[in-house]
Amino acid sequence: MNTDTITELRKANKMTVNIEEPRETLLSIRDLHVWYELRRFGFGRVGNVKAVDGVSFELAAGETVAVVGESGCGKSSLMKTIIGLNIPTSGEVIFDGKNLAQLTNKDMRSYRFEVGYVQQDPYSALAPFMNIEQILEEPLIISGVKNKAERLQRIRKVMSEVKLHPADDFLTKFPHMLSGGQQQRVVIARAMILEPKLIVADEPVSMLDASVRVEILKLLHALQEKYNLTVIYITHDLSTVKYFSARIFVMYAGNLVEKAETRRLLDNPLHPYTMALLAATSDPDARNAETYKEVPPGEPPSLVNPPRGCRFHPRCAQAIAGLCDEKEPVDFEPEPGHFVACWLYQPK
Amino acid sequence: MNSTQKNLLHIENLVLHFKTTSGVVQAVDGVDFELDSNRAVVILGESGCGKTSLSKALLRLLPRNVEKYSGMVNLHGIDVMTLSDEEYRQSVRWVGMSLVPQAAMNALNPVLKVGDQVAEPAMIHLQLSKAEALILVHKMFQHVGVPLDFVDRYPFELSGGMRQRVALAMALVTSPSLIVLDEPTSALDLLTQANIMNVLKRIKHELGTSFILITHDIATSSELADEVAIMYAGQIVETGDAKDFFPAPLHPYSQMLMASVPRLRSESDPMFITGQPPSLMNPPKGCRFAARCPFRFEKCGEEPPVFQKGNRKVKCWLHE
Numbered sequence: 001m002n003t004d005t006i007t008e009l010r011k012a013n014k015m016t017v018n019i020e021e022p023r024e025t026l027l028s029i030r031d032l033h034v035w036y037e038l039r040r041f042g043f044g045r046v047g048n049v050k051a052v053d054g055v056s057f058e059l060a061a062g063e064t065v066a067v068v069g070e071s072g073c074g075k076s077s078l079m080k081t082i083i084g085l086n087i088p089t090s091g092e093v094i095f096d097g098k099n100l101a102q103l104t105n106k107d108m109r110s111y112r113f114e115v116g117y118v119q120q121d122p123y124s125a126l127a128p129f130m131n132i133e134q135i136l137e138e139p140l141i142i143s144g145v146k147n148k149a150e151r152l153q154r155i156r157k158v159m160s161e162v163k164l165h166p167a168d169d170f171l172t173k174f175p176h177m178l179s180g181g182q183q184q185r186v187v188i189a190r191a192m193i194l195e196p197k198l199i200v201a202d203e204p205v206s207m208l209d210a211s212v213r214v215e216i217l218k219l220l221h222a223l224q225e226k227y228n229l230t231v232i233y234i235t236h237d238l239s240t241v242k243y244f245s246a247r248i249f250v251m252y253a254g255n256l257v258e259k260a261e262t263r264r265l266l267d268n269p270l271h272p273y274t275m276a277l278l279a280a281t282s283d284p285d286a287r288n289a290e291t292y293k294e295v296p297p298g299e300p301p302s303l304v305n306p307p308r309g310c311r312f313h314p315r316c317a318q319a320i321a322g323l324c325d326e327k328e329p330v331d332f333e334p335e336p337g338h339f340v341a342c343w344l345y346q347p348k
Numbered sequence: 349m350n351s352t353q354k355n356l357l358h359i360e361n362l363v364l365h366f367k368t369t370s371g372v373v374q375a376v377d378g379v380d381f382e383l384d385s386n387r388a389v390v391i392l393g394e395s396g397c398g399k400t401s402l403s404k405a406l407l408r409l410l411p412r413n414v415e416k417y418s419g420m421v422n423l424h425g426i427d428v429m430t431l432s433d434e435e436y437r438q439s440v441r442w443v444g445m446s447l448v449p450q451a452a453m454n455a456l457n458p459v460l461k462v463g464d465q466v467a468e469p470a471m472i473h474l475q476l477s478k479a480e481a482l483i484l485v486h487k488m489f490q491h492v493g494v495p496l497d498f499v500d501r502y503p504f505e506l507s508g509g510m511r512q513r514v515a516l517a518m519a520l521v522t523s524p525s526l527i528v529l530d531e532p533t534s535a536l537d538l539l540t541q542a543n544i545m546n547v548l549k550r551i552k553h554e555l556g557t558s559f560i561l562i563t564h565d566i567a568t569s570s571e572l573a574d575e576v577a578i579m580y581a582g583q584i585v586e587t588g589d590a591k592d593f594f595p596a597p598l599h600p601y602s603q604m605l606m607a608s609v610p611r612l613r614s615e616s617d618p619m620f621i622t623g624q625p626p627s628l629m630n631p632p633k634g635c636r637f638a639a640r641c642p643f644r645f646e647k648c649g650e651e652p653p654v655f656q657k658g659n660r661k662v663k664c665w666l667h668e
Contacts, residue, residue, distance in 0.1 A: 070537040070538060070539065071508075071537055180395070181624075209394040210564060210565075210566060210605060210608050210609055211394060211604070211605060211608045211620055211621040212620065213608070213610070213620075214618040214619065217610075218620070236537060236538055237610075238538075238612055239609075239610040239611060239612040240610045242612075243610060243618070266612070276539060277538060277539070278612070279542075280538050280541070280542035281538065281612050282542075282567045282570060282571055283567055283570075283609075283611045283612055283613050283614070284567050284569075284570045284594050284611075285570055285594055286570060286573065286589075286590040286591040286593070286594045288570045288571045289549070289570065289571060289574065289590065292546050292549060292550075293543075293545065293546055293571070295539050295542045295543050295546065299507055299509070299540075
């Protein structure tokens with residue numbers, strides 16, 4: 001595939017966009033389920049791991065959103081489905097008007113050129129036997145940029161975007177010769193080099209030191225603004241979210257339990273799980289040592305056999321007997337734009 | 349007690365250098381600090397500053413390529429550096445101080461039941477029978493909040509948080525007066541982290557244990573800290589009481605490190621420190637932070653001594 005066909009594809013995609021909308025919806029996810037089959041001894045079905053179980057949301061072009069949740073809540077499965085590595089069990093992922101499930105292999109390839117992925121651990125995400133030039137050149141070769149000079153020019157451009165300068169010092173280096181922060185910049189450069197519309201960043205700073213963390217977040221933020229990128233920022237650290245994203249989705253055991261604007265969610269969390277997460281996040285303060293933290297008892301449920309009703313109810317202090325353990329909550333909207341899947345907010 | 353000689357641990361000029369093919373790595377280079385009983389000190393630093401090497405130097409768990417290992421480690425008034433390896437193993441490690449290594453939850457033996465693993469140090473160091481040791485294990489599991497029927501489980505049957513508690517129970521079972529924790533919560537989820545910090549606080553309260561907590565997670569470390577020591581490029585650059593340190597750090601590095609922490613409950617814009625820590629192979633002369641320091645002046649070319657400021661200590665010419 002060459003660049004011309006990609007541009008044509010892009011143009012064709014543009015035409016399907018609904019022009020009535022004030023802001024173009026880039027990604028829309030409808031009732032997405034991602035289940036993994038469990039087999040015993042390699043055959044014989046024994047159940048499903050319901051990693052993502054009924055997730056819906058829409059993202060406008062240029063919007064930033066953080067998906068917050070603990071490990072095992074399904075946030076990586078959600079992300080892998082969005083970048084096209086997982087096939088959804090049911091539900092739809094619609095990117096720029098196209099349903100991913102209906103794409104041919106060839107179209108899927110060009111879809112992947114439009115989505116950038118920033119991995120969690122930069123060192124294991126970069127091939128140790130390739131130097132920085134080779135690492136950044138590979139996506140260009142695959143996407144069909146034939147001209148070596150053009151490739152080099154684009155590599156230099158993206159390296160200056162991520163502030164890896166002077167570029168010549170880095171081009172011949174191998175990943176192990178760089179610091180963690182520089183490695184993460186290379187990963188971001190690689191995600192950016194095909195000029196994607198959507199960037200999925202999976203805990204991009206959790207492996208980095210405190211002093212570098214903010215630098216990388218600010219870099220991602222600057223790139224997002226400059227290119228009007230849509231960014232899905234996956235994290236478990238609520239304290240970094242407000243510097244980066246406009247909205248927060250809180251995920252628990254395969255469901256999105258609360259969706260709201262960042263400021264609103266941090267100031268006025270509604271779901272008991274969100275409250276627990278916020279209470280458990282510490283700020284550096286010597287007074288912390290004098291008090292115990294309130295932590296809900298127990299652990300996230302198994303995704304093979306999630307509890308009936310609300311999945312958080314066995315750990316929730318405010319659970320309503322006969323309701324929360326029976327019926328799965330639906331999304332309520334107690335204030336405009338603030339959605340919460342919790343029976344406490346059922347309109348009277 | 350007076351402020352110059354604290355009664356549990358006193359470290360002076362601890363040095364641990366490694367030999368490598370490309371030169372000598374000065375991982376721990378002249379570390380001094382003191383600790384009282386039933387106190388917790390947090391050693392904060394970025395990766396590569398020598399934190400983990402410091403924990404290894406304290407426990408004398410050394411790799412083969414040691415170039416220089418010297419200094420004074422005074423535990424309960426005994427200089428343990430003068431002991432032979434065998435004496436050290438019998439009377440200090442586990443009994444005097446124990447270590448919860450980094451990612452301890454993944455360090456459990458997968459083919460042994462967790463109860464038996466936790467009992468082992470008690471059987472070896474306290475000369476208990478297995479039945480006696482298991483009684484102790486039950487007691488420790490209660491302290492760290494592991495259900496008692498987990499004694500007969502294998503590590504893979506436990507969640508990460510539970511495995512971390514088991515590792516902690518193992519460090520506690522010989523009732524040492526000091527536990528060195530190397531990044532005890534870095535691989536855990538937020539709620540589990542908060543739980544483990546609660547457990548550590550409770551142990552400190554109930555058993556009177558002292559802790560050396562080595563971490564890069566500044567926000568979480570404040571949950572346990574009585575005292576703070578900041579480590580940079582193999583050296584401790586500032587020590588002080590947590591109550592004094594967190595609101596107003598003295599050393600420029602500590603100030604910038606604290607300013608880089610994203611905070612949930614404040615609107616301040618976090619800063620970052622430009623540049624990188626120096627190589628420990630060939631650290632710069634004088635102050636090791638000088639190249640990145642916005643306040644440097646001529647004197648920073650010479651190595652700063654440690655200045656006493658009230659009950660705090662800082663290794664910076666600005667506080668001369």
